[in-house]
Amino acid sequence: MTVDLPTSRSQLAVIFLAAALAAASMWFYVDRILVSYQLADAAAHERPRGNLSDLYPRWLGARELLLHHRNPYGDDITLEIQKGYYGRALDPARPNDPKDQQGFAYPVYVVFLLSPLIGLPFHGVQIFFHWLLIGLTAASVWSWLRALRWRLPLLGTASCIVLMLGSVPAVQGIKLQQLSLLVAALLAGSVACAAGGFLFCGGALLALATIKPQLAWPLVAWLLVWAASDWRRRRRLAYGFGLVTALLLAGAEGVLPGWWRMFAHAVGQYHRYTQNQSVLDQLVPWAFAGKILAAVAVLACAFLLWKLRREPADAAEFGRATALVLALTVLVVPMYAPYNQVLLLPAILALVRDRTFFTARSRGVRFLSLAGAFALMWQWIASLSLSAAYLFASPAWALSGWKWPFFATFTLPVLVFALILLDVHGYAAPTASVRIAPAAN
Numbered sequence: 001m002t003v004d005l006p007t008s009r010s011q012l013a014v015i016f017l018a019a020a021l022a023a024a025s026m027w028f029y030v031d032r033i034l035v036s037y038q039l040a041d042a043a044a045h046e047r048p049r050g051n052l053s054d055l056y057p058r059w060l061g062a063r064e065l066l067l068h069h070r071n072p073y074g075d076d077i078t079l080e081i082q083k084g085y086y087g088r089a090l091d092p093a094r095p096n097d098p099k100d101q102q103g104f105a106y107p108v109y110v111v112f113l114l115s116p117l118i119g120l121p122f123h124g125v126q127i128f129f130h131w132l133l134i135g136l137t138a139a140s141v142w143s144w145l146r147a148l149r150w151r152l153p154l155l156g157t158a159s160c161i162v163l164m165l166g167s168v169p170a171v172q173g174i175k176l177q178q179l180s181l182l183v184a185a186l187l188a189g190s191v192a193c194a195a196g197g198f199l200f201c202g203g204a205l206l207a208l209a210t211i212k213p214q215l216a217w218p219l220v221a222w223l224l225v226w227a228a229s230d231w232r233r234r235r236r237l238a239y240g241f242g243l244v245t246a247l248l249l250a251g252a253e254g255v256l257p258g259w260w261r262m263f264a265h266a267v268g269q270y271h272r273y274t275q276n277q278s279v280l281d282q283l284v285p286w287a288f289a290g291k292i293l294a295a296v297a298v299l300a301c302a303f304l305l306w307k308l309r310r311e312p313a314d315a316a317e318f319g320r321a322t323a324l325v326l327a328l329t330v331l332v333v334p335m336y337a338p339y340n341q342v343l344l345l346p347a348i349l350a351l352v353r354d355r356t357f358f359t360a361r362s363r364g365v366r367f368l369s370l371a372g373a374f375a376l377m378w379q380w381i382a383s384l385s386l387s388a389a390y391l392f393a394s395p396a397w398a399l400s401g402w403k404w405p406f407f408a409t410f411t412l413p414v415l416v417f418a419l420i421l422l423d424v425h426g427y428a429a430p431t432a433s434v435r436i437a438p439a440a441n
Contacts, residue, residue, distance in 0.1 A: 012155035019159040022380035029383040029405065030171050032390055037402040045096040050087035055129055055177040056122060057081045061104040063118040065255060072104040072111070073262040086123070105270040108259040109252040110179075110211040119353060126177065131172045136185035137165060137342070143185075143192035143345040148319035150353050164374020168379045168405055168436035175337035178259045183212045184342045187219055191322050191346075194223070194237060194313045203240025207248065215343065218329045221303060222322065229309040279413045294332040297417065301328050304424050317427050322423050323347040327417040338409050347420040348376065354423050365422065370414035373409040382407070 042049050061072030062079055070077060081102050082089045090097045114345070117125045138394075141161045145152060152160070164170055173181040186209035193202035206223060211215040252259050270276075280297075281290035301324055311317045323346035330343050351372070359370040382404035385392040390398035 011154070011205040012153055012159070016060045016162070018154050019162040020382065023162045023377075025383040025387040026168065026171055026380065026405070027110070028387045028390075033386055034402050037399050040399075045343075046094070047096055048086040048088050050083070050085050051122070051126070051248060052085060052128055053122075054179065055125070056085050057102050057104055058106055058110055058179065059114055059117060059122060059125060060084065061106075062114040064366065065108070065111055066115060066118055066175065071109065071262070072255065073259075073266050077114070078103045082364060087409060099273050099275075100149070101269070101273055103266050103269060105263075105266040106179075107211060107213065107248075107263055108256050109248040109250065111183075111210060111255070112248065113208065128376065129177050130174060130271045132166060137170050137174070137181055140164075140185045140188035140342075140345065141349075143188035144319075144323075144349055147188070147191045147195045147322065148346065148348065148353065149316045151196070152433055160349070165343075166380070167342075168338050168409075169341040171345075172337075173342060176299065176335075177341045180215060180337075180339050182213050183209045184345075187216065187326070187343070188346075189218075190223075191319070192314060195318065198235035199227075199234060199312070200240035203237040203242070204244045206237075207241045207244035210245070210248075214333050215329060215333070219322065219325050222325045224307070226309050234313075248416050251311045254256060278332050278334050279336045279410055281334075281411050282336050283414065294363065297328055297331060300421060301325065304421070308424070308427075317379060317424075319346065320350050320420070320424050320427065324352045324417075324420050327413070327420050330413045331417050336410065338406065341409075341413060343415060344416050347416050351419050351423060353415070357421070357423060357426055361422075368415065368422075372412075372419050373417050375412040378408045379405045 018345075039049070041047070061077055064070040064077055064080075065072050078101055079089050081104070085102045086098065088102065117128070119129075138161045141164050142157065145157065145160070165174075170181070172178070186205050190202045190205035190209065192198070193205060200224075206216070206220060210220065220241070224238060227237045278290060278294060280293045284290045284293060304324065305321055308317055308321045311321065326343040327347040330341055333340065355369065358365055382401075386398045386401050386404060389395075389401070390420075
């Protein structure tokens with residue numbers, strides 16, 4: 001079943017212009033409304049604001065370890081990080097000070113990826129990394145389209161890229177210079193390489209993505225099971241992953257012996273002072289209910305993925321299965337920050353391509369798909385409304401609505417996961433009456 005997307009150049013041009021307007025409104029909202037609100041709120045509560053770059057703690061830790069042989073997990077480095085990130089050291093006696101200590105809570109081998117930047121002033125690093133994340137995020141859209149076997153016209157691909165770069169997760173990640181966007185691009189590149197037959201390269205990129213283990217390991221588990229299901233043809237993916245992982249671990253032990261104990265301690269401290277929870281934990285207030293739902297979601301995915309483990313990498317079903325894994329990751333990872341939702345991109349692309357699958361289903365499924373579409377579009381509806389109000393009506397009123405684009409933060413991952421689960425089930429079920437073929441346009 002193919003998708004009846006617009007194919008004329010005029011229709012695609014209109015879609016592209018609408019996407020550009022939506023993306024521009026999001027950047028305007030963040031620069032003029034969200035940041036203005038945050039500045040006013042910080043001043044009112046005497047909250048410190050420094051460079052506020054999530055790259056800075058990792059960059060400073062890498063520089064101090066590689067150039068001066070200092071332990072990036074040490075309290076002295078954490079204090080120096082705070083002075084740059086917040087503008088001063090945090091004071092426990094000030095109740096309004098942030099709780100996040102900004103310690104170096106990453107595997108130490110992240111320093112190898114950052115090593116080319118440690119000799120530069122951080123202001124220059126910020127500029128470079130800003131544009132790097134934009135480029136990688138745009139490239140990840142192309143990578144996922146390739147992995148999903150969806151051939152779009154140039155303007156269609158450009159519209160997807162523009163909307164992605166103008167979404168809440170991407171804009172927040174670029175503004176904060178979050179390594180989640182780098183990891184998302186590495187995961188997209190890994191799957192695209194696998195889909196293109198470059199299995200060793202795909203495994204190598206997958207290993208590099210483990211600089212954020214909580215985001216990478218669900219996909220690592222799926223791809224290794226997939227590789228083991230046809231070991232003779234797919235073993236190069238495991239070889240690439242194993243070799244690069246071994247090099248990273250050996251190099252990490254060489255620059256900082258016993259680093260894994262320090263890393264485990266840093267992660268434990270991070271979860272204590274941030275008290276991070278998953279999307280499900282935030283949605284369900286009852287104790288352990290979120291974890292029970294997460295376990296059910298994992299089991300449902302495992303059941304379907306096991307059926308699809310033998311699908312070749314150049315099949316659309318392999319892309320759908322991978323999209324399901326990443327949607328599950330966003331749902332259950334113990335951190336609900338919007339920038340992690342860049343991992344929903346492959347599932348959203350698959351759902352847009354396969355949308356006629358849902359229109360042919362029951363009324364409940366159709367309602368679920370409409371709810372998912374509205375949750376996705378809400379961020380741009382809100383940013384357009386607030387930007388228009390700021391420019392043509394009342395800036396003060398627009399500032400008072402700064403939360404609006406975030407209203408779907410918790411519902412969107414749940415809806416996308418439920419829909420991609422149904423989409424994958426539509427193929428994996430032995431009695432499925434509808435088999436979805438890759439779109440030709």
